[in-house]
Amino acid sequence: MMTTGRRIVVTGLGLVTPLGIGTPHVWARIKAGDTATAFIEEEWSKQIPSRVAARIPFGSKPHELDVKSEFSSSELRAISPATMVSLVAAKEAVADSDWMPDDIKEREATGVAIGMGMVDLQDVLATGKALEQRYSKVNPFFIPRLLTNMAAGQISIKYGFQGPNHCVSTACATGTHSIGDCMRMIKYGDADVMVCGGAEATVNALGMAGFARLRALSVKYNDRPSQASRPFDRDRDGFVMGEGAGVMILEELEHAKKRNAKIYAELLGFGMSGDAHHITSPREDGGGAERAMKRCLEEAGVVHADIGYINAHATSTPKGDAIELRAIERLFGGNGTQVSSTKGAIGHLLGAAGAVESIFTVLACHTGDIPPTANLDNLDKEVDLNMVTKVSQPWTKRNKRRVALNNSFGFGGTNACLCFAAYE
Numbered sequence: 001m002m003t004t005g006r007r008i009v010v011t012g013l014g015l016v017t018p019l020g021i022g023t024p025h026v027w028a029r030i031k032a033g034d035t036a037t038a039f040i041e042e043e044w045s046k047q048i049p050s051r052v053a054a055r056i057p058f059g060s061k062p063h064e065l066d067v068k069s070e071f072s073s074s075e076l077r078a079i080s081p082a083t084m085v086s087l088v089a090a091k092e093a094v095a096d097s098d099w100m101p102d103d104i105k106e107r108e109a110t111g112v113a114i115g116m117g118m119v120d121l122q123d124v125l126a127t128g129k130a131l132e133q134r135y136s137k138v139n140p141f142f143i144p145r146l147l148t149n150m151a152a153g154q155i156s157i158k159y160g161f162q163g164p165n166h167c168v169s170t171a172c173a174t175g176t177h178s179i180g181d182c183m184r185m186i187k188y189g190d191a192d193v194m195v196c197g198g199a200e201a202t203v204n205a206l207g208m209a210g211f212a213r214l215r216a217l218s219v220k221y222n223d224r225p226s227q228a229s230r231p232f233d234r235d236r237d238g239f240v241m242g243e244g245a246g247v248m249i250l251e252e253l254e255h256a257k258k259r260n261a262k263i264y265a266e267l268l269g270f271g272m273s274g275d276a277h278h279i280t281s282p283r284e285d286g287g288g289a290e291r292a293m294k295r296c297l298e299e300a301g302v303v304h305a306d307i308g309y310i311n312a313h314a315t316s317t318p319k320g321d322a323i324e325l326r327a328i329e330r331l332f333g334g335n336g337t338q339v340s341s342t343k344g345a346i347g348h349l350l351g352a353a354g355a356v357e358s359i360f361t362v363l364a365c366h367t368g369d370i371p372p373t374a375n376l377d378n379l380d381k382e383v384d385l386n387m388v389t390k391v392s393q394p395w396t397k398r399n400k401r402r403v404a405l406n407n408s409f410g411f412g413g414t415n416a417c418l419c420f421a422a423y424e
Contacts, residue, residue, distance in 0.1 A: 008183045009423055010264040011256050012097025012249030013359050014089035014197075018054035018242050018346045020063035022092060027363050030371045031392035035345050037240050039225045044205040050217035052225040053203045054242035054347030056085065078141045079154060080120040081201035082245070082351075086151035087158065089245040090114075090195055094159060097249040097261060099193060104162075109192040111163030113182050114151040114199060114247065115174035117351025117410070122204040151199055163191040171410030172313070172348070174198045175246060175355030176418055180270030182250050192255045197355035199245035208241060214280060217241065218316065229348075230375035231314035231341035232321050232387065239315040242347030246355030248362070265362045268403070268419040269300025275413025282320055282409060286327030289313075292415040293331055293405060300403075300419035305335050307419075308397035309370055309404040311361045314341035315348045322380055324407065333384035336397055340388040344374030354408035358418055361406040365422045368395040368402060 015022065018036030019029045036054045045051050057064045067076070070088060079087070090112075094100060101107055123145055130137035144150055149167035156165050164185050168178045175198025182194035202208075211217050218238040221228035229240040256263055272295065275288035282288065297303065310328055314321040321341075328339060342360050349356055360371050369392045376389040386396065395402055402422040409415045 006187050007253035008186050008250055008267045009253050009256050010248050010267060010362050011251045011261040012093040012099065013264065013362065014091065014093030014096065014247040015356060015359060016056060016065060016085040016089045017244040017356060018056055020057060021065050021088065022063055023359065025063045030342055030345055030360060031369055033372050033374050033391045035226045035374050037225050037228050037347055039222065045208065048208050048212050049219040050208065050212050050238070051222045052218060052228040052240050053208070054229070054240055055203050056243055077139065078144060079150070080123060080145045082116050082120060082199040083151040083154055085201060085245040086114050086199040086247065087154060089197065089247040090155045093195065093247040093249050099249060100159065107160050108162045110161040111165060111185065111191040111194045112152045112156045112161050113164065113166035113168065113178050113194060113196045114155060115168035115178040115351055116148040116151065116198065117169060117171050117174045117200055118202055119146045119148060121202055121206040125206045155195060161195065169351070170414045171412060172350050172353055173408040173410035173414045173416040174351035175353060176358060176406060176408035176416040179248065179250070179355065179358055180272070180416060180418055183267050183270055186250060186252050192252045194250045195247060196250055197245065197247035198352040200349055200351040201243045202350060203241050203243045211241060216317065227375050229316050229344050231312070231316045231344050231373050232325060232379055233376050234378045234380045236316045236318060236321065238317055239343070240347035242349040244349050244352050244356060246352055246359050248355070248359060263423045265365045265420045266423045268302065268421050269296045271296030271299060271417040273415045275415065277413050280411050282323050282413070284323065286323045288413060288415045289324055289407065289409060290327040290331060292417040293407065296405060296417040296419050302403055302419065304332055306399055306403045307332060307335070307337050307405055308395055308399060308402055309338045309364050311357050311404065311406045312339055312341045313407040313409045315343055325383060329383050329385055336386055338370050338386040338388050338393065338396060340371055340373040342371050344376065354406065354416065358406045361404050361420050364395070365402045365404050365420050370395055
């Protein structure tokens with residue numbers, strides 16, 4: 001049933017990133033300009049030109065992912081690494097939102113949508129080798145581990161959420177599409193609450209080799225790994241593979257107010273487009289990115305001058321960053337809009353990127369702090385935008401309300417944009 005006039009707010013956040021586990025910790029490190037990119041030591045990496053990645057810190061120290069304390073050995077056998085980090089991020093988001101209803105109607109009105117850009121490539125490689133030995137070596141859970149919708153399924157099972165159960169897979173736009181789809185599910189009355197986001201875990205031999213063969217990865221900073229991810233910088237040479245998960249709780253406003261939920265921000269709009277151009281390269285004119293941003297503004301009911309901050313997709317590739325920045329400047333140049341890409345700190349989390357970066361965008365609206373672009377020393381050329389570098393800056397635009405965009409673009413020419421605003 002279509003239900004118009006419903007407003008959508010963000011009431012919970014959860015992060016698993018290369019900078020650590022837990023939203024407050026990660027946000028503090030992002031604002032400080034910290035970076036998580038590091039040299040890959042494993043033997044398998046020696047034949048791959050790019051030996052830099054941004055990996056989740058595993059261990060028992062604060063803000064590390066302690067797998068043994070979170071999961072039993074039998075649970076780990078049945079879930080992929082991406083599903084595992086989704087469950088950890090969802091645990092934080094659900095607790096942050098304080099939404100664990102006992103009422104069956106409330107559970108039926110709460111859904112889950114977690115996307116992944118790719119299947120677990122390491123599992124495919126290992127299972128192929130196991131099958132070469134003999135059939136009985138294949139893990140009985142191989143297929144469930146491989147399914148990209150299993151993160152949504154596992155979260156739904158864990159918490160008893162019986163509303164829409166959904167999975168998006170649109171390459172590097174996955175997390176953003178997931179959140180946008182959930183906004184519309186709530187607007188249309190399919191749910192009152194959605195647990196949504198994206199996850200990815202492809203820092204492994206096959207994942208790195210595949211992207212390296214595409215010549216998409218940074219190769220000239222192996223001796224300076226902390227400098228390898230440098231969105232918009234004139235010396236960028238490719239992206240740095242990252243891994244992690246971002247999960248947020250979207251909720252219908254009146255539902256959130258009725259239970260006195262903490263509200264971080266409001267989700268105003270969602271825009272999508274397709275390039276119809278190339279399997280891996282964006283349109284040279286940036287038309288697809290521009291169309292997605294325009295459609296997002298239109299649905300949000302805001303104009304160009306209202307936008308104070310844009311969390312850009314910018315992955316640190318020579319062509320993609322330049323095309324996106326030109327599109328942003330055409331739409332927002334001269335308005336004092338602040339722009340940054342948080343991939344300089346955590347690398348490119350692929351299917352998780354849009355969700356993690358949406359959380360950073362929400363926090364920028366909520367706190368008035370703009371996260372920086374790490375390693376941005378010199379632009380290709382000057383632009384009529386306020387580029388935020390090194391460390392966080394205060395929100396400078398003095399509009400009545402802090403309004404921001406988050407961009408995500410993916411292989412196949414898929415583009416998505418979300419508009420968030422400080423709640424009022």
